């Protein structure tokens with residue numbers, strides 16, 4: 001493991017273009033539950049009851065309760081050493097982009113730039129009628145927040161199951177994945193598409209792909225290196241002087 005980390009640190013130093021793909025695991029050490037695995041959100045809740053357009057059409061108040069609960073939880077947590085180390089890695093890199101499936105905004109809070117939040121951001125709301133998108137900082141928005149412009153119901157500006165990703169973001173994420181020489185895949189179970197296919201886009205175009213996760217995933221067999229461990233412990237070692 002130490003030899004792997006030393007070699008990877010060198011690779012990071014020499015890379016022309018680094019792309020990082022993160023999932024819920026990168027925020028786990030901040031205290032935000034992941035979706036799958038031990039203590040995962042989808043063990044206690046059914047995604048189809050809470051994170052689908054059908055669920056919102058059926059019971060928007062219940063969906064808002066779920067998102068208010070998560071907004072309150074996220075408002076209380078801090079960035080962890082993995083978020084901070086990724087922001088530091090970017091400072092030393094020639095070309096660096098971070099694609100995240102997380103909606104918690106913690107990469108931005110840690111100082112990362114060039115962040116593609118492909119599943120949206122929990123701090124943003126979107127009007128179901130006029131489409132206006134804006135930030136709402138108050139954690140608890142109640143069960144029927146209304147648009148300030150047209151009065152219609154607001155929804156979280158996040159991507160739900162069954163919804164497509166923003167095509168512009170998706171195109172950028174593929175382009176970045178297929179043009180980097182090093183990709184770090186951190187804290188994702190790699191089962192949700194399309195994010196799960198970015199690493200193979202990187203591999204196909206010759207990039208070196210590294211996975212950082214305490215558990216093996218469906219990606220493990222096809223990446224160049226798997227570092228088994230917690231993001232908050234491993235990522236800081238990759239940027240240590």
Ligand code: OAD
Pocket residue numbers: 022023024025026028029034035036037040047051101102119159160161186187188189190191192212213214215217229230231232
């Ligand atoms: P998952 O919950 O599916 O996977 C979390 C991954 O993080 C697992 O592989 C864990 O082993 C790993 N993990 C746990 N603790 C970790 C730590 N300390 N350091 C590193 N890794 C750790 O989360 P995602 O892959 O992000 O979608 O899930 C993808 C999407 O499914 C989410 O964006 C969300 C969800 O439903 C939407 O909401 C649209």
Ligand code: ZN
Pocket residue numbers: 127128129130131132147148149150151152
């Ligand atoms: Zn509106």
